[in-house]
Amino acid sequence: GVPVFLHLVFYRAAASPPSSNFLLLGPSGAGKTAFTTLLESKSSLASKKSPSTHTSQTSTLITVTLPPSVPTASNRYRSVNDPSLNEASKNPVKYRLRDTPGHGKLRASQGIAELQSMAASTDTKTKLRGVIFMVDTAALVDEATLRDTATYLHDVLLILQKLALGKGKSSTKRAAEIPVLVAANKQDLFTALPPGSVREKLEAEIDRIRKSKTKGLMDASMDSAGLDAEEDDVLGDDDAQGVFSFKLLEQVGIKVDVTGGAVKGDQQEEYGSGVRRWEEWVGMCL
Numbered sequence: 161g162v163p164v165f166l167h168l169v170f171y172r173a174a175a176s177p178p179s180s181n182f183l184l185l186g187p188s189g190a191g192k193t194a195f196t197t198l199l200e201s202k203s204s205l206a207s208k209k210s211p212s213t214h215t216s217q218t219s220t221l222i223t224v225t226l227p228p229s230v231p232t233a234s235n236r237y238r239s240v241n242d243p244s245l246n247e248a249s250k251n252p253v254k255y256r257l258r259d260t261p262g263h264g265k266l267r268a269s270q271g272i273a274e275l276q277s278m279a280a281s282t283d284t285k286t287k288l289r290g291v292i293f294m295v296d297t298a299a300l301v302d303e304a305t306l307r308d309t310a311t312y313l314h315d316v317l318l319i320l321q322k323l324a325l326g327k328g329k330s331s332t333k334r335a336a337e338i339p340v341l342v343a344a345n346k347q348d349l350f351t352a353l354p355p356g357s358v359r360e361k362l363e364a365e366i367d368r369i370r371k372s373k374t375k376g377l378m379d380a381s382m383d384s385a386g387l388d389a390e391e392d393d394v395l396g397d398d399d400a401q402g403v404f405s406f407k408l409l410e411q412v413g414i415k416v417d418v419t420g421g422a423v424k425g426d427q428q429e430e431y432g433s434g435v436r437r438w439e440e441w442v443g444m445c446l
């Protein structure tokens with residue numbers, strides 16, 4: 161049979177409540193509600209509960225079951241013949257996902273506020289494991305949408321950078337490193353940009369945003385002599401001389417992945433395997 165220690169391991173996994181929290185951010189129309197609904201219906205198939213309905217107006221917290229075939233960081237060496245795979249389907253790994261509204265007005269009050277409180281939390285129950293930032297890859301060709309999306313992502317990354325550097329208001333010690341997944345959604349649409357160009361476009365736009373911010377800060381400090389420009393308000397390196405890339409953020413411990421997928425047509429190989437790669441990213445955070 162199964163060794164006793166395995167029983168213990170899985171008993172613990174089953175008995176402990178889900179405590180890995182993820183935050184779902186991104187502009188309105190990116191597909192956050194559709195993603196949440198899909199994950200919830202996939203999970204309820206497993207637990208035979210009916211999914212609740214969502215609107216894009218309020219923030220919701222759902223408990224999601226990770227498909228047993230998705231490896232987690234702690235069991236990545238598991239093979240198909242491993243008996244623990246069967247155990248895993250009996251006691252699946254769960255995590256919690258908080259969905260936030262993406263509209264301009266609500267974003268500041270809810271998405272960013274949620275990020276700030278979850279990211280700063282040291283309580284294991286509310287501690288943040290990762291941020292999923294969803295984008296509509298068919299909408300990024302529009303300049304205004306790109307600007308809006310990049311501004312939101314810039315603000316999110318700046319908050320994480322401040323926390324990582326320990327310069328946040330209340331945090332004195334270095335916050336746990338929180339990885340970011342840019343979920344390049346709607347890969348099923350033929351007008352969709354591939355994840356590589358999504359990455360380039362976002363990096364270039366964030367570069368523009370941070371350069372104009374640096375200039376603004378310098379002008380402000382010239383106006384009021386003696387008032388130091390807040391250098392830690394700049395994303396990436398302090399002087400913002402070089403070109404911005406997500407790689408720059410790895411120096412402060414923030415890992416950003418840009419991965420394609422589609423909420424519509426989940427599990428279909430041609431659409432970036434639906435949401436599978438995002439689930440794999442979640443698994444690697446667990």
Ligand code: GDP
Nearest residue numbers: 187188189190191192193194216346422423424
């Ligand atoms: P939210 O504002 O981020 O919550 O976005 P919604 O979940 O309301 O999605 C906005 C629209 O995009 C809806 O009409 C969805 O059906 C659609 N949508 C979401 N995901 C996909 C996808 O992967 N492919 C396509 N073609 N449409 C999608």
